[in-house]
Amino acid sequence: MQSERTLVLIKPDAVQRGLIGEIVSRFESRGLHPVAIKLMQVTTDIAERHYHEHRDKPFFMGLVEFITSSPVVAMVWEGPGAVAMVRAMMGATNPADSPAGTIRGDMALSLAMNVVHGSDSAQSAAREVEIFFSAAELLDWENSGAGWILAED
Ligand code: UDP
Ligand code: MG
Numbered sequence: 001m002q003s004e005r006t007l008v009l010i011k012p013d014a015v016q017r018g019l020i021g022e023i024v025s026r027f028e029s030r031g032l033h034p035v036a037i038k039l040m041q042v043t044t045d046i047a048e049r050h051y052h053e054h055r056d057k058p059f060f061m062g063l064v065e066f067i068t069s070s071p072v073v074a075m076v077w078e079g080p081g082a083v084a085m086v087r088a089m090m091g092a093t094n095p096a097d098s099p100a101g102t103i104r105g106d107m108a109l110s111l112a113m114n115v116v117h118g119s120d121s122a123q124s125a126a127r128e129v130e131i132f133f134s135a136a137e138l139l140d141w142e143n144s145g146a147g148w149i150l151a152e153d
Pocket of ligand 1: 059063092093111112113114116117118120
């Protein structure tokens with residue numbers, strides 16, 4: 001399977017609830033590789049660009065207010081089929097529909113405060129990674145000397 005990169009945000013609710021480690025741990029345990037991780041305050045400009053597809057939805061203003069309300073952890077994870085894998089690990093958009101074992105199914109109750117964001121396609125991932133990270137912030141594991149055995153097809 002093709003190695004992919006995907007953008008994940010640990011949203012303000014999860015950062016405030018002390019869930020950073022638990023969420024990072026799930027992606028690490030699954031075998032994805034972290035390419036970038038930073039704690040940051042999302043600006044209104046970044047939030048509006050990131051959630052551009054939802055600009056005409058009734059929940060857009062609340063979404064931008066929430067994601068800019070306190071720090072998030074922005075991350076890029078890499079691995080075979082990483083985009084769909086992260087989405088599967090996250091669960092459904094509404095935590096009420098997320099099975100136990102998924103991040104939202106185990107850690108969230110609220111649709112608005114649903115703990116994590118994950119890119120929904122490879123195209124979205126490429127667009128979103130660029131919004132949150134400069135090229136220099138993205139680690140190149142294959143040329144890093146870390147000696148990791150990269151996942152095979
Ligand atoms: N959202 C909301 N109300 C809705 C639909 C979505 O507050 O009726 C929020 C929810 O937190 C979701 C985010 O808007 O995570 C982005 O929506 P999307 O449909 O892209 O869901 P996701 O890709 O995060 O699962
Ligand atoms: Mg989405």
